[in-house]
Amino acid sequence: MSRNLSFISIHPQFIEAYFRFGVFKAATRLNIQLHSINLRTHAVDKHGSIDDSPFGGGDGMVMRVEPLAAAVRALPKPGRVIYTSPSGRLWTQKDAERYAALDEDLTFICGRFAGIDQRFVDAFIDDEVSIGDFVVSGGELPSLLIADSILRQVPGVLGNERSAPDDSFGSGMQGMLEYPLYTRPLEYEGHKVPDVLLSGDHQKIKVWREAAALEKTRKLRPDLLKNPSKN
Ligand code: SAH
Numbered sequence: 001m002s003r004n005l006s007f008i009s010i011h012p013q014f015i016e017a018y019f020r021f022g023v024f025k026a027a028t029r030l031n032i033q034l035h036s037i038n039l040r041t042h043a044v045d046k047h048g049s050i051d052d053s054p055f056g057g058g059d060g061m062v063m064r065v066e067p068l069a070a071a072v073r074a075l076p077k078p079g080r081v082i083y084t085s086p087s088g089r090l091w092t093q094k095d096a097e098r099y100a101a102l103d104e105d106l107t108f109i110c111g112r113f114a115g116i117d118q119r120f121v122d123a124f125i126d127d128e129v130s131i132g133d134f135v136v137s138g139g140e141l142p143s144l145l146i147a148d149s150i151l152r153q154v155p156g157v158l159g160n161e162r163s164a165p166d167d168s169f170g171s172g173m174q175g176m177l178e179y180p181l182y183t184r185p186l187e188y189e190g191h192k193v194p195d196v197l198l199s200g201d202h203q204k205i206k207v208w209r210e211a212a213a214l215e216k217t218r219k220l221r222p223d224l225l226k227n228p229s230k231n
Contacts, residue, residue, distance in 0.1 A: 004079065006035040007143055008071045009110035010050060014140045023151040023158070030156050042070035051113055060114030068120045072107060079105025080126045084142035085115065086135050088128035091146055093169035095129070100153030108147065110139030175224055176217040179209040
């Protein structure tokens, strides 16, 4: 796993807020260093400018290439540079597993406004990835989502409590959705926990869970069964 995860953003505090919780906090205990870089410290002028209007006209502002390039070059070891964008290929669990196994540093570029100058993408970006066919207002949440999905695959981050391959889409689930989960109470407003889960027979429980996962996937995400290579 990479030893440094850096996020370049105009809202460093947005990013830092997440560093205090969950897998991000756990990762720092495992010696994975998290860095939040304020793009404005690499602005083109003393007013902190990092964007300008698009050549050719149109709405919105475009993030300039020089501050982004300077921010990446200022990192001791940027490693693999990832840009989250609606134009990217769709991020999947397979990617999360693959990135977790890489022994490389990762740098996330968080876009804002209308997007970033294509010349920065062409020269600096190793991987352009999307979180889905919809548009959000900045790359901070997409980058944090992707980083979370990578970090939870790193051994030790989730602890013994859970194992990432058993989650939905994981290798332990053959790319299917997770089986339905139940906890106390035994009965809630007339709805009971399936008897088999109380039987203590681990083999029977395993068989039930596999069948329940398949049924749930067939109902909610039939595309996963038709195209198992997708994930
Ligand atoms: N004008 C752009 C959208 C800009 S949204 C377009 O039409 O494609 C501003 C920033 O939010 C982007 O630069 C990107 O970093 C982030 N973003 C928005 N939607 C995203 C998505 N589906 N996946 C990943 N990043 C996204």
